Amino acid sequence: xxxxxxxxxxxxxxxxxxxxxxxxxxxxxxxxFRRYPFTIILKEACPDLPVPDLELKLDPGSKVTGIAVxxxxxVIFGAELQHRGEQIKDALLSRRQLRRGRxxxxxxxxxxxxxNRTRPKGWLSPSLQHRVDTTMTWVNRFRRLAPIARISQxxxxxxxxxxxxxxxxxxxxxxxxxxxxEVREYLLEKWNRKxxxxxxxxxxxxxxxxxxxxxxxxxxxxxxxxACHSCNQSKSDRDIRDFLSGKPDVLNRILKPxxxxxxxxxxxxxxxxxxxxxxxxTGLPVxxxxxxxxxxxxxxxxxxxxxxxxxxxVGLVDLLxxxxxxxxxxxxxxxxTRQMCGTDKYGFxxxxxxxVQIHKGFQTGDIVTATVTKGQKIxxxxxxxxxxxxxxxxxxxxxxxxxxxxxxxxxxxxxRDGYAYAFAHTIGD
Numbered sequence: 104x105x106x107x108x109x110x111x112x113x114x115x116x117x118x119x120x121x122x123x124x125x126x127x128x129x130x131x132x133x134x135x136f137r138r139y140p141f142t143i144i145l146k147e148a149c150p151d152l153p154v155p156d157l158e159l160k161l162d163p164g165s166k167v168t169g170i171a172v173x174x175x176x177x178v179i180f181g182a183e184l185q186h187r188g189e190q191i192k193d194a195l196l197s198r199r200q201l202r203r204g205r206x207x208x209x210x211x212x213x214x215x216x217x218x219n220r221t222r223p224k225g226w227l228s229p230s231l232q233h234r235v236d237t238t239m240t241w242v243n244r245f246r247r248l249a250p251i252a253r254i255s256q257x258x259x260x261x262x263x264x265x266x267x268x269x270x271x272x273x274x275x276x277x278x279x280x281x282x283x284x285e286v287r288e289y290l291l292e293k294w295n296r297k298x299x300x301x302x303x304x305x306x307x308x309x310x311x312x313x314x315x316x317x318x319x320x321x322x323x324x325x326x327x328x329x330a331c332h333s334c335n336q337s338k339s340d341r342d343i344r345d346f347l348s349g350k351p352d353v354l355n356r357i358l359k360p361x362x363x364x365x366x367x368x369x370x371x372x373x374x375x376x377x378x379x380x381x382x383x384x385t386g387l388p389v390x391x392x393x394x395x396x397x398x399x400x401x402x403x404x405x406x407x408x409x410x411x412x413x414x415x416x417v418g419l420v421d422l423l424x425x426x427x428x429x430x431x432x433x434x435x436x437x438x439x440t441r442q443m444c445g446t447d448k449y450g451f452x453x454x455x456x457x458x459v460q461i462h463k464g465f466q467t468g469d470i471v472t473a474t475v476t477k478g479q480k481i482x483x484x485x486x487x488x489x490x491x492x493x494x495x496x497x498x499x500x501x502x503x504x505x506x507x508x509x510x511x512x513x514x515x516x517x518x519r520d521g522y523a524y525a526f527a528h529t530i531g532d
Contacts, residue, residue: 104427105179107142107248110149115250117154118179138517139524140431142248156252159245162414163378165367168238169410172249176422181411181430184241187437188230195229201450227377231370235377237435254382255418258375258391288394290329296408299357300334315340328357392418434523462490463510468519473498473512480508487523501525
């Protein structure tokens with residue numbers, strides 16, 4: 104993975120190989136500017152040094168957004184941004200329930216009030232707006248660290264009604280349920296690109312009706328699954344309960360996701376234009392691509408199915424060479440809560456937070472490294488820290504949470520910014 108480079112005036116320069124970055128740091132010609140993503144800053148200005156035009160590509164998703172930085176057909180940086188929309192939704196639901204319970208207890212005869220709040224045009228729910236905001240946060244960060252000249256976005260659209268009724272048209276859209284885009288691509292995502300009956304991967308998959316059409320089955324997406332050729336032929340027009348009569352676990356595994364709602368597709372539909380308009384506000388040229396183009400490019404270059412490689416495959420691609428095998432995994436954690444009074448499950452206060460957030464020079468959310476030399480916790484740990492006034496901290500590492508680490512062993516390596524970071528091997532493992 105390439106290292107981003109800034110000169111002493113914070114002018115974005117051409118990203119360099121990690122080996123060259125190590126040599127610059129070793130000769131003290133540069134210093135570490137940022138740990139995640141790793142960026143160095145030179146100790147001299149380079150106003151006349153030419154820089155290339157890089158392209159930032161995005162593959163927006165409801166849970167994870169893929170990010171790739173492209174230089175002349177080469178993928179020099181990849182990242183996957185994990186959103187926290189579900190956590191925001193759950194937190195707002197809990198707050199709503201506690202508020203209603205409190206009002207019912209104290210003002211049970213309060214007159215109901217409706218329509219006393221207005222929402223601006225284009226309003227999105229907080230869990231959806233979060234997806235747009237976090238994506239734009241990282242777009243702006245990459246623009247400050249690298250000479251980004253253009254942006255590409257996969258502008259997918261799931262026609263939810265058409266996915267459930269392929270023959271819908273005209274006024275039927277005002278009378279139907281929900282739907283669409285490319286049904287096969289949706290099924291590949293829903294069933295994890297494997298045969299629903301035998302679990303076979305990396306084989307040609309065929310669209311299969313769970314309830315056969317000859318026995319009243321429809322083309323609704325909830326009645327469709329994927330099967331390999333042999334399983335499809337074996338099942339034929341038999342009812343799925345007869346076909347899997349001896350495999351109750353497989354039967355339940357198929358019938359349960361077959362009834363899952365299309366909320367992920369709906370989330371993408373709701374945020375795609377908001378993200379596109381926000382990207383246009385950057386002043387950079389923004390190109391768009393379809394999901395079919397992304398799948399075609401990824402298959403043409405024999406790339407595995409990952410979010411960051413999907414991002415690299417967005418739009419028109421003539422050449423694509425992957426130079427990194429370790430994408431940066433970015434997990435949105437938020438900046439904590441402003442709630443000063445903690446409550447139990449019934450909404451009654453049980454604890455109060457301190458106004459002091461910095462303890463022993465650390466703040467909850469900082470990424471630290473700790474080398475413990477004595478006691479029961481001997482070892483080295485790297486992760487996000489949870490601070491206490493006593494100086495006994497917890498560190499959340501990739502292997503789990505470690506409690507009782509003294510602040511004396513901790514060294515900060517990245518100040519808190521609302522995200523957690525890790526690296527993952529995805530190619531050549």
